[in-house]
Amino acid sequence: MTNSILVTDAGFANDDWSGEIVPLAEGVAANVPAVDVASSDDISPLQSHLGGLDLIRVDFPSFADGRGFTLARQLRQMGFKGRLRARGHVLADQYAMARRSGFDEVEIDEALAARQPEDQWLARSEWRAHDYQARLRA
Numbered sequence: 001m002t003n004s005i006l007v008t009d010a011g012f013a014n015d016d017w018s019g020e021i022v023p024l025a026e027g028v029a030a031n032v033p034a035v036d037v038a039s040s041d042d043i044s045p046l047q048s049h050l051g052g053l054d055l056i057r058v059d060f061p062s063f064a065d066g067r068g069f070t071l072a073r074q075l076r077q078m079g080f081k082g083r084l085r086a087r088g089h090v091l092a093d094q095y096a097m098a099r100r101s102g103f104d105e106v107e108i109d110e111a112l113a114a115r116q117p118e119d120q121w122l123a124r125s126e127w128r129a130h131d132y133q134a135r136l137r138a
Contacts, residue, residue: 005113006085007095007106009125012118015107017083021057036087039067043074050080057107060088069101076102092120 006013019034027035028045034055037043046053056075058068072084086098087107098106108116 003110004087004107005110007108007118007121008104009099011122011125012113017055019055021055027053037071039065039071041071043071043078046075046080047078050075050078050082053080053082055083055085056080057085057087058103060086060090063089063091063094065089069097072098072102092116092124095121095124 004015006015017034020032021034021036022030022032024035024037024041024043024046026032028049031049031052033053034057035046035053037046037056037058039059039061046056058071058075060068068086068090072086075084083105084103085105085107086103089112090098090106090108095106106121
């Protein structure tokens with residue numbers, strides 16, 4: 001089993017979450033603090049449980065699958081204030097979009113970290129500075 005690496009605006013870090021993360025359906029039924037959301041999941045059952053959640057991890061099965069970005073935005077619009085984590089096939093080039101859509105961090109495996117080292121992620125850590133939509137609105 002490979003270790004996960006968290007990517008934040010500060011760079012690479014070890015995963016500091018020590019609790020269990022359960023699939024969405026189990027988490028809603030068991031009232032646990034952390035759930036996994038698949039890109040195909042309906043997140044509406046989470047609406048009444050958001051206050052009890054500390055971490056929501058959204059899966060990216062492919063770098064070409066952008067549904068996770070939509071889920072992140074929806075979760076933030078629903079009022080989720082906890083840690084929102086993207087997990088899986090997110091590329092360094094997508095880091096700024098992940099942050100803008102509401103993610104706090106990205107969880108990648110060691111193989112992806114070796115192919116896309118920390119400096120490639122840090123190059124996108126100034127995600128607010130390159131927001132063309134904000135520039136257009138100004």
